[in-house]
Amino acid sequence: MADNETGGKSLQDIMSGDLFANSSGELVSVLNFMEKHGTPLSPYQLQGIAYLRYMQAKRGNKAYEPIISTITNMAKNLTFPSTFIEVINAYFTGQFIDKRMMNNALKGGSK
Structure with missing residues (x-):
């Protein structure tokens, strides 16, 4: 379709x-x-998300949140x-x- x-x-x-x-x-x-x-997310995906969250906390903004959301939301399509x-x-x-x-x-x- x-x-x-x-x-x-x-x-x-x-x-x-x-x-x-x-x-x-x-x-x-x-x-x-x-x-x-x-x-479930792979260990590499979880490591990537953890690193992006670390970078966000270090920089004090949510610049990587769209990437994190995409990774977690696309898991269902797999x-x-x-x-x-x-x-x-x-x-x-x-x-x-x-x-x-x-x-x-x-x-x-x-x-």
């Missing part, structure tokens, strides 16, 4: 919000959690759509989502 057809939203945005807005609050809560935590689909399928087929299954899904692994 082109960006103008979806209003500039990513697949992850649509799956975590609009598509299941009228569904169970539990499913929407899980998808919203996954949207923010589906793909979460594989299949991760969302696995959780949605598990929810609707009545499979119990245990901690092990959620950790596997969030790591992007397959069963």
